Each structure stands twice: as C-alpha cells, then as structure tokens.
Amino acid sequence: MALLEIENLTVEFPTRRQTFVAVKDAHLTVEPGQIHGLVGESGAGKSTIGAAVMGLLERPGRISGGIIRFRGEEISGLDAEAMQALRGKKISMIFQDPLTSLNPLFTVKQQLVETIQAHLGLSDADAEKRAVDLIDRVGIPNPAQRANQYPHQFSGGMRQRVVIALALCSEPDVIIADEPTTALDVSIQAQILDLIKELARERQVGVILITHDMGVIADTTDVVTVMYQGEVVESGPTAQVLGRPQHPYTKSLIAAVPRPTVKLHRFPLIAYGGRITGFAIEDLARSWPTDTSERGRALIEADGITKRFVSKAAILPSRREYFTAVDQAKFEIRQGEVFGLVGESGSGKSTIARMIAGLYPVDGGTVRYRGQDVTAGPMGVPDWYRREIQMIFQDPYSSLNPRMRVDAIVAEPAKHHGILAGDALKARVGELLDRVGLGAEAGLKYPHEFSGGQRQRISIARALATQPKFLICDEPTSALDVSIQAQILNILKDLQEHLNLTMLFISHDLPVVRQMCDRVGVMKDGVLVEVAETEALFADPQHAYTQHLLSLMPRLDGLSDEGLAVA
Amino acid sequence: MLSYILRRVLQSVLVLLVVGLVAFAMFRFVGDPIDTMLGQERTMEDIERLRESLGLNKPFFIQYWDFLVRAVQGDLGISYRQGRPVAEIIAERLPATLELAAVSGAFALLFGIVFGIFTAIRRDGFAANAIMTLSLLGVSLPTFLIGILLIYVFAVELSWLPSFGRGEVVDLGGWSTGFLTKSGLIALILPSITLGLYQMTLIMRLVRSEMLEVMRQDYIRFARARGLKDRTIHFRHALKNTLVPVITVTGLQLGSIIAFAIITETVFQWPGVGLLFINAIQFVDIPVMAAYLMLISVMFVAINLVVDLLYVAIDPRLRIDGKTS
Numbered sequence: 001m002a003l004l005e006i007e008n009l010t011v012e013f014p015t016r017r018q019t020f021v022a023v024k025d026a027h028l029t030v031e032p033g034q035i036h037g038l039v040g041e042s043g044a045g046k047s048t049i050g051a052a053v054m055g056l057l058e059r060p061g062r063i064s065g066g067i068i069r070f071r072g073e074e075i076s077g078l079d080a081e082a083m084q085a086l087r088g089k090k091i092s093m094i095f096q097d098p099l100t101s102l103n104p105l106f107t108v109k110q111q112l113v114e115t116i117q118a119h120l121g122l123s124d125a126d127a128e129k130r131a132v133d134l135i136d137r138v139g140i141p142n143p144a145q146r147a148n149q150y151p152h153q154f155s156g157g158m159r160q161r162v163v164i165a166l167a168l169c170s171e172p173d174v175i176i177a178d179e180p181t182t183a184l185d186v187s188i189q190a191q192i193l194d195l196i197k198e199l200a201r202e203r204q205v206g207v208i209l210i211t212h213d214m215g216v217i218a219d220t221t222d223v224v225t226v227m228y229q230g231e232v233v234e235s236g237p238t239a240q241v242l243g244r245p246q247h248p249y250t251k252s253l254i255a256a257v258p259r260p261t262v263k264l265h266r267f268p269l270i271a272y273g274g275r276i277t278g279f280a281i282e283d284l285a286r287s288w289p290t291d292t293s294e295r296g297r298a299l300i301e302a303d304g305i306t307k308r309f310v311s312k313a314a315i316l317p318s319r320r321e322y323f324t325a326v327d328q329a330k331f332e333i334r335q336g337e338v339f340g341l342v343g344e345s346g347s348g349k350s351t352i353a354r355m356i357a358g359l360y361p362v363d364g365g366t367v368r369y370r371g372q373d374v375t376a377g378p379m380g381v382p383d384w385y386r387r388e389i390q391m392i393f394q395d396p397y398s399s400l401n402p403r404m405r406v407d408a409i410v411a412e413p414a415k416h417h418g419i420l421a422g423d424a425l426k427a428r429v430g431e432l433l434d435r436v437g438l439g440a441e442a443g444l445k446y447p448h449e450f451s452g453g454q455r456q457r458i459s460i461a462r463a464l465a466t467q468p469k470f471l472i473c474d475e476p477t478s479a480l481d482v483s484i485q486a487q488i489l490n491i492l493k494d495l496q497e498h499l500n501l502t503m504l505f506i507s508h509d510l511p512v513v514r515q516m517c518d519r520v521g522v523m524k525d526g527v528l529v530e531v532a533e534t535e536a537l538f539a540d541p542q543h544a545y546t547q548h549l550l551s552l553m554p555r556l557d558g559l560s561d562e563g564l565a566v567a
Numbered sequence: 568m569l570s571y572i573l574r575r576v577l578q579s580v581l582v583l584l585v586v587g588l589v590a591f592a593m594f595r596f597v598g599d600p601i602d603t604m605l606g607q608e609r610t611m612e613d614i615e616r617l618r619e620s621l622g623l624n625k626p627f628f629i630q631y632w633d634f635l636v637r638a639v640q641g642d643l644g645i646s647y648r649q650g651r652p653v654a655e656i657i658a659e660r661l662p663a664t665l666e667l668a669a670v671s672g673a674f675a676l677l678f679g680i681v682f683g684i685f686t687a688i689r690r691d692g693f694a695a696n697a698i699m700t701l702s703l704l705g706v707s708l709p710t711f712l713i714g715i716l717l718i719y720v721f722a723v724e725l726s727w728l729p730s731f732g733r734g735e736v737v738d739l740g741g742w743s744t745g746f747l748t749k750s751g752l753i754a755l756i757l758p759s760i761t762l763g764l765y766q767m768t769l770i771m772r773l774v775r776s777e778m779l780e781v782m783r784q785d786y787i788r789f790a791r792a793r794g795l796k797d798r799t800i801h802f803r804h805a806l807k808n809t810l811v812p813v814i815t816v817t818g819l820q821l822g823s824i825i826a827f828a829i830i831t832e833t834v835f836q837w838p839g840v841g842l843l844f845i846n847a848i849q850f851v852d853i854p855v856m857a858a859y860l861m862l863i864s865v866m867f868v869a870i871n872l873v874v875d876l877l878y879v880a881i882d883p884r885l886r887i888d889g890k891t892s
Contacts, residue, residue: 084796
C-alpha cells in the first residue's frame with residue numbers, strides 16, 4: 001500500500017477579486033523507500049502541495065477538492081488538532097533555508113528535546129539522550145558537545161543536518177523536503193542528498209523532494225512529477241521522464257538546463273507558455289562606441305590583491321585578529337572576454353569582484369585597468385574608472401531600491417557621472433528599457449511590480465546606462481528559474497559579442513560557467529588555485545580541488561538532448 | 568566580558584560629565600537664587616557676601632568643577648531653600664519615586680506584553696480590535712488629564728481610592744516604604760496607572776508588531792511543521808524573539824518613568840523627587856537641581872548598561888565567545 005496518496009488535489013487562494021487556483025487536480029503517490037521528485041518553476045504549485053499535505057497552507061489558502069491519504073486513511077479533512085499530532089510525528093518537513101529554519105535563541109538540544117517530548121512524551125533525560133543520538137545519526141561529529149551549541153555556531157550544511165535531525169525526531173514515515181539543498185554549496189548539497197537517499201533506503205521513509213534543480217532530480221529521485229502553473233504535466237520514473245519527455249513543457253524545461261558536457265552558442269529558451277521576451281541587441285550596438293582593435297589585450301590586471309577582514313576587534317592593532325578573504329590573487333582579464341570565477345561560498349569570489357569595482361579597498365597588491373593603477377589613489381578608485389565599470393548583483397530583489405521608480409533607477413549611474421542629463425538621459429533610459437525587452441513605459445513603474453527575471457533586466461539596463469566597457473556579474477542568475485536564467489544568460493552573451501564588453505562572471509554553478517566563460521579561475525579559501533581556458537579546465541583540470549569540484553557536478557547524462565540541436 | 572563592562576562604565580562616566588556641564592551652563596538662565604534667598608531688607612553688601620560665599624560669582628565651569636570635587640567626596644551641597652544637606656533631602660524623597668516607578672513599570676510591562684501577544688495572535692478578533700482602539704486613548708490623552716480623570720471617578724465620585732499622598736509608610740532603615748501597609752498600597756494604584764498607561768500602550772503596540780513579524784519567520788513555520796503546540800510556539804519561540812527590541816524601549820521608558828514622574832507627582836501630590844525638583848526650579852535651588860539631574864543621568868546610564876547586558880543574555884549570537892566552529 002502506498003504511504004501517501006494525493007488524488008485530484010485542488011488548492012485555492014480566494015481573494016476579494018478572484019480566486020487563484022494554485023494547484024489543480026494533482027495526483028501523486030509515494031511508496032515506502034521511494035524518493036518522489038516534484039519539479040517545476042517558481043509559481044508552479046509544488047511547495048503548495050507540500051504545505052497542503054502538512055496542513056500548513058497559508059491563509060486564505062484551502063483545499064477545495066480531492067483527497068490526501070496517509071497509509072490509506074484520509075488526512076485532508078482532519079481538524080487542526082489532529083493535524084498537529086500528525087505533523088512531525090508521521091509526516092515531517094524540511095525547508096529550503098537552514099539559516100532561518102532554526103530558532104536562533106535556543107540551543108540545538110533544546111529544540112530537539114521539545115520536539116521529541118511533544119511527540120513521544122519521554123522524560124528529560126531520555127529525550128536528551130535521543131537528541132544526541134539523532135545528531136550523531138545525521139553525521140555531525142562530537143554530537144554530545146555540539147548539541148549544546150546554538151544554530152549560528154553551525155555551518156550551513158551542518159545546520160541542514162540539524163534540521164533533518166529535527167524532522168526525524170519521532171521516526172516519521174514521510175518526509176517532505178522543500179528545496180533542501182538550494183541554499184547550499186555543491187559539495188554540501190551532495191552530502192545532504194546522500195543522507196536523504198540513505199534514509200529512504202535504510203528506513204523505508206517515503207520522500208517528496210521538491211526542487212527546481214534538474215541535476216538534483218536526475219541524481220536523487222526514483223519517480224518524478226513535473227508541474228507547470230498548478231497542473232501536473234507529466235509523471236513517471238525519473239529516467240523515463242528525463243530521457244524521453246513526452247509533454248512539450250517538460251521537453252523545453254529539460255532543454256533549458258545548462259549542460260556540463262557540451263558548450264552551446266546560446267541557451268535554448270523554453271518555448272512553452274509564451275514567456276520569452278525579445279532583446280534587441282543590434283539596435284543598441286549601433287549607438288554603442290565599440291572598438292575591437294585591442295581585443296585580447298589585458299583590460300584588468302589583478303596583481304597579488306589581498307583582502308583581510310578584522311575577525312576580532314581590539315583597540316591595540318597588535319591584538320586584532322584578521323581573516324584573509326582573498327590571498328594574493330593574480331590574474332588578468334582580457335578585452336572582450338568573459339572571465340569566470342568559481343568556488344564555494346566564502347571562497348572570496350565576491351570579495352575579488354568588490355575589490356576590482358573599488359567597493360573594498362585592497363589591503364595589498366594592485367588592480368590595473370588598461371595598464372593604469374586604479375587602486376593607488378587615497379580616495380579609492382578614480383571616477384573615470386568607475387564610469388567604465390558596472391556591476392550586476394545576485395539578488396534582483398534587494399539590488400533595486402523599492403522606493404525609486406524604474407526610470408530613476410536606470411538613469412542614476414549616468415546622472416551621477418554627469419554623462420547625460422535632461423531629455424537625452426530620458427531618451428537613453430527609454431531606449432535601454434526597450435532594448436532589454438521591458439518597454440519604455442516600464443520606467444513609470446516601481447520594482448515590486450516586476451518578476452525576478454524582469455528585475456534582473458532592469459539591473460542590466462542600469463548597468464548599461466553609462467555605456468561601460470567592463471561588466472561585473474556576481475551570480476546574476478542564481479536566484480532565477482532555469483528558463484529565466486537561460487534568457488538572462490543569452491542577453492549577457494549578446495552584450496559581450498555585440499557591444500564588445502568584457503565581463504567578470506562569478507558563479508558557483510559549473511555548467512553555467514562552462515556555457516558563459518572563455519577563461520575560468522577557481523577559488524578555494526581565498527586562494528586562486530587555478531586559471532585556465534574553460535574547455536581545457538573542464539576537459540583536464542590540473543588542481544586537485546578543481547578535480548574535486550568537477551566530480552561533484554551533476555553529469556545529467558540521462559537528460560534528453562531534444563531541443564539542443566536548434567541552438 | 569569584563570573589559571566590555573569596564574568600557575561601558577567609562578563611557579557612562581563621560582556621559583555624566585557632559586550632562587553636568589550642560590546643566591551648569593544652563594543654571595544661569597533659570598534665575599538668580601540670591602533674589603529669593605534674601606528678603607526685602609537687603610543691602611548690596613549682603614548680596615555680594617552671599618554671592619561670594621556660595622561661589623556664584625565664579626564662571627560656571629569653575630562652579631561645576633567645585634561641585635564635582637565635592638560630589639566625589641559624597642558632599643552634594645546644602646539646599647538654598649531648606650538649608651539642609653541635599654543628599655539627605657533626596658534620600659528622603661527617592662523611595663517614594665522609585666516605588667511609584669517600579670509599580671507603574673511592572674504594570675506597563677505585564678499588561679503591555681500580555682495584551683501585545685493577545686492582539687497579535689487574535690489579530691482579527693473583536694477583543695483584540697477593542698484593545699487596540701482603546702489603547703489609542705492611552706497615547707493620545709496627556710498624563711495630567713488621565714490623572715485628573717481617574718481622581719474624579721475613583722476618588723471623588725466612587726470614593727474607593729485616595730486622591731493624593733502615599734498613605735501610611737513604614738521606615739526600613741532610612742527607606743520609607745508604602746508596600747507594607749494597606750493604605751500605602753491603595754495609594755499607589757491611581758498614580759501608577761496614570762504614570763504607566765502611556766508606557767503600557769507603547770510596549771503593547773511594539774510587542775504586537777514584533778510578534779506579527781516573528782510569526783512570519785521560517786523557524787515559526789518549521790516549529791509548526793515539527794508538530795509543536797500553538798502555546799509552545801507563541802510563548803516560547805515567538806515571544807523570546809520579540810524581546811530584544813522590547814527591552815530596548817522598556818529600558819528607555821523606565822528611565823523616563825523615573826525622570827518624568829514630575830507631572831504625575833504634581834497631580835497626586837506624591838512626595839517624590841519630581842515634586843522636589845519642581846520646587847527647586849521655582850526657588851532656583853541650584854544644589855538640588857544639580858544633584859537631581861546627575862541622579863537621573865546615573866539612572867539612565869545604569870539602565871542602559873543593564874539593557875545591553877540583557878541583550879547578551881537573551882541572544883546567544885551577541886556573545887563574544889560564540890565562535891563558529
């Protein structure tokens with residue numbers, strides 16, 4: 001008998017004006033020991049299914065049709081008290097962000113003990129013993145000692161292990177994991193997924209794994225259900241769905257996944273549902289001062305740049321302690337190329353970008369731009385240099401001021417540098433918004449009226465306003481869906497080719513780096529361990545750490561190649 | 568930790584010195600104490616002699632320095648009006664103010680937090696909305712008006728509670744307390760409510776908005792997903808996370824309860840230091856004013872130090888030794 005059966009589930013969010021159907025007629029079954037992947041883009045309704053099973057739908061959401069059965073018994077109609085007894089005891093949930101899932105003011109042990117006692121009614125001593133056992137079981141070293149620590153004393157991966165330990169408190173039969181590894185580095189991701197696989201195999205737990213990451217689906221799940229705008233479009237054994245997708249949406253979704261193995265000229269765009277917005281690069285290129293004569297010469301030379309942060313403050317300089325974020329990095333970025341920087345979080349990638357942009361002063365070494373030292377001045381980098389460079393940040397939500405109108409946001413850099421003013425500035429802003437596919441009238445709106453992908457287009461328009469020569473992209477697509485990611489990456493490639501822009505492209509996503517970059521630098525703990533041509537790096541990595549990183553990359557061999565040929 | 572406290576104490580001393588300097592610079596504008604001290608029958612020699620003996624002919628920073636030198640030795644000077652040592656007068660009056668402040672502070676904190684949680688959890692309930700609306704009265708009505716209103720209803724019309732004074736007090740080794748007699752306790756009710764109503768409203772609204780914010784956090788959702796009871800989630804997980812901003816505001820408010828009890832003390836003829844200060848201003852009694860202002864600054868500074876230490880006690884992330892391993 002199936003552990004969990006979902007039949008014809010429909011979830012609605014009634015609002016005053018209309019009723020929004022988040023999930024429509026969804027079917028899903030989970031067998032013991034099975035990992036069932038639930039994949040789709042944001043807004044597809046996959047998290048809503050998880051919340052509906054847990055009885056944790058946000059108000060005013062409600063189940064308006066269908067049945068959820070747990071071990072053959074209907075649970076969709078249970079009252080709040082009965083649901084609370086089931087939650088955590090028989091069905092547990094793991095959330096995306098381990099940083100925010102744990103209460104920061106209680107020790108790990110306190111949070112485990114209260115959960116254990118809520119379900120099993122053990123004595124304090126027994127509950128504490130069980131808490132330590134659980135911490136041990138999810139693979140945290142020194143469990144007895146670490147149990148008494150607070151969440152902030154754990155790293156991201158360890159914290160997600162704590163979250164899993166909390167989900168395991170009363171030996172649940174079903175675990176719903178909602179994007180459990182999205183916030184984690186690739187090596188930590190592999191460990192957490194292994195832990196989940198082990199749980200399913202050894203304890204016959206049924207797992208619903210909600211994710212947008214095709215690599216995770218391919219590596220981890222037995223069965224996969226693909227959702228699009230609230231509806232299940234395709235379901236079946238993972239190898240079959242990914243290898244021979246039937247539905248056009250599944251086909252286009254799989255085609256948009258960046259491949260680690262082949263380099264494509266452009267990303268195939270999802271051709272389903274009409275979400276593609278054009279990008280008129282040729283028009284922009286006509287008015288852009290492009291000079292390709294110096295192509296291939298060094299534009300940026302970073303010579304032994306170092307950044308230290310104070311980790312323990314003290315009045316006496318001799319008693320201060322430092323943390324070296326970047327240690328004597330030396331590389332050059334040539335005109336017209338895309339230079340990639342990869343590495344795990346905390347490896348110093350963003351710090352390098354900020355030093356080059358002049359946002360952090362260097363603590364050692366120099367940055368040269370066209371041969372001129374731009375870091376020597378007492379007032380930070382010179383203004384003429386700032387005009388030549390622009391940055392695009394990771395989070396399209398926090399990098400745009402919510403109180404400013406979009407036209408003011410796009411105009412700001414050009415206005416600040418006094419490049420354009422009045423009608424000329426207005427015309428430039430309108431043109432840029434038009435070219436990035438938003439239309440000039442988008443300038444009258446505020447950032448919150450746009451989706452994540454559209455916001456990133458606004459960021460791009462802003463970055464282009466001063467007609468820069470050099471663009472720094474710090475994880476520009478990590479917060480975006482795969483189809484939106486493909487669009488944004490295509491735009492960036494167009495910019496580089498047609499406007500002769502040089503780019504520093506920072507990412508933790510190796511397949512994306514392979515598609516985007518001409519040369520790549522690999523960072524580990526603040527040290528640049530290897531710099532090589534992209535194809536050479538992927539084909540024949542020299543440094544042990546690069547080899548390790550590449551080995552963790554999902555191979556995606558089973559994915560259908562249909563759709564790739566068109567590119 | 569010890570060096571942190573030491574640093575804070577040093578900062579506090581600096582704050583106190585600046586407060587005193589500003590206070591002494593201002594005293595010249597309050598009026599001339601000589602006028603009120605000597606009667607109609609006075610000669611220029613009398614005035615000059617008194618001015619000389621009180622040191623009032625010196626520049627204010629010299630006066631300030633003299634005050635500091637004596638204060639360090641425990642001598643706060645002699646009141647111009649009463650002719651008694653200032654330290655003695657304040658010691659006599661302080662218990663009344665501190666007891667009033669303690670009771671109204673406790674009242675504000677208790678009801679503020681309880682109502683705050685209640686209105687946050689039952690966001691759309693009738694009772695919650697009623698409390699929120701009524702609480703607007705607490706902030707919009709001036710203190711003296713509330714005091715007079717309460718006196719009118721409970722003392723004049725109903726004759727349940729006394730309208731002025733502390734009632735009977737018991738002397739405990741120099742500390743006169745109203746906590747030990749029935750009339751003393753009854754006398755505390757109206758002034759405490761008057762003084763604490765505004766703070767209660769403030770705390771309630773703060774707890775409510777903080778609580779609503781915390782209830783949206785992931786760890787609250789995860790606590791629900793773990794199957795914890797609503798009571799545990801509200802009172803254990805949510806409440807503790809709302810405390811840091813609440814403590815900040817409460818600390819500052821407790822200071823102002825003590826410092827600005829003046830109006831309430833005047834309305835209820837409460838024999839505390841606030842009333843003493845008002846009288847001192849009228850008489851340009853510089854030693855009393857100086858001592859009072861320094862005393863209030865000491866209290867503010869001390870409360871702030873306690874608040875900072877409480878942060879550390881509540882939030883483990885602020886502990887300096889909390890290294891990530």
